[in-house]
Amino acid sequence: MNSDSPLFDKVLGCLLGGVIGDAMGTPTEKLSHDEIQQRFGWVQTFSGDGTDDSILKHILCETLERTGGHATADAWAEDWLRHTQTFVDSKLFFAPVVATFWKLSGEPVPPRDAGAGNMASSSSAMCISPMGIVNAGNPRQAALETFEVAGLVHHNFCRDGACAMAAAVAQAFAPGADVESVLRAASEFLPERSAKVMRMALQATLAMARESTGYEDFRARYYREAVDARRHFTDSRETVPLALALVWLAGGDAQKAVEYGANFGRDADTIASMAGAVAGALGGARALPRAWLDTLGPRADSQRALAGRMTQLVRARAEAARAAAQAMLEASA
Template structure:
């Protein structure tokens, strides 16, 4: 049985990670299906098998970069993890990766500099779905989380798909706010858009705000799902303009319950595993692990449970070290009122 840390911050970090994996795994069998087809095949999906897909792998690669750099990873550091752990991408789950990510990884291996590999890539959620660790190491500072997420996401999203960077920034900021004691669903959702660029980020901000308004108007999940698919679909199902607003609306509809968010995401259709992964991770960071959702965690393979505990522990250490580093930097140049 998973041992829940007694420290609140550590417990909520663990919940963010473990429910992200659960959402990813729960949405795996429903990925790329229409809602009606999900209902026909499965009824209602609220259980899962396995330990996630590319969402979890890419998240772990970001986490590795953050741990190695004391929480200060950038796009180049993420690229270094792609190269160092190449088989994480091109291993047994290679079929779960979006083609543009595989192409970008191949370009890295052939010597292209990291700042060039994103040119020409299609829109996707490949940065937003993996970005939760950036929110963790910037806990309490959603502005810093959004800025670092924008930089890291530039490895695979730039220029005409720069809105995917905004999607990553929104999820990272939401996680950073969710880890604050006293945070609410409302404060988390407000933080998700508060630090997007005023002009460049307007498209993603507008889509998130509209999706949240739609969730309020719909009143229930299935009505929202139907209306969302009628209005928000993009040409590519994994486009972050479709997945990120849906995920944040599900955070709202689930009232911050990570188990419910995972189920809502898994039954959403289209890029279901990614929607479930992001929504459940944000809700896990906010609500932690409770008696009501702990049973779901036990369905994770034991090795996966242990991996989340270990990763949470290492990210907590990095987060605390990063705070100390920031305090030391401030102390080097005290800013006070002149006498």
């Protein structure tokens, strides 16, 4: 594996941006931006391994490795059950994940149906970036495959949020990708009618970001005008659009995107993790502060090893697709 390749750098940037965002946003989760300012000032450091966002993401990576980069709800469910002790012991998992786990463990529920009836949350979108990685440069396919996989956790607009995040990550790998193309990809492959709820949420939040004078103005406006007391703060109608809006406000800069997420409050770990994954894929690991990698210590090495294996999956899938297309062209000549 060529660890100097642009592809590897982008894969590693996506993984590191997600993990660091998760860890940096952990202390500020559930707080308002005013409470964050009073307690911490401006958050720009982190410690720890992150939360359930990172745990589920790494289990999904295991599934992708085991299936040659072709995950399904069934395959991901098998790996959840292989990690039964993790789900039983950890207090990190949120209600939809716990519900799915016990459905899989105690009832004969087909994995594709396990997400039915689960409450709205970010639990499927927060960990989905590996689906974008293995579909690097192909956001349409990332959205299609994610709809199948995310059904393990959600069957509502949250599933569409996961598709939006996977498509955004996939587009970040495309040659010449920029922030605007990533934002377009996030909604372009969501069905206009079936995914109307998530498409409207994306449109409204991104419009507010574009109309704002900067991050602080956007954050104040969002708290004043867009926070809906009827929704739980983990609702993906809030977190997914916010993560993408922060990537736009950061100009695609991963350091800014992660810090913006961590200092936003509410579901800060998830927002920062998703924003970090997208911006990390766009700019690559080389754009991340060296101090962040030093803080990760040995964990950075494990992420590099995982990035190497994920990069191999991307290449294998691309080569298989190329061979299949060539065979079709030859057969039809």
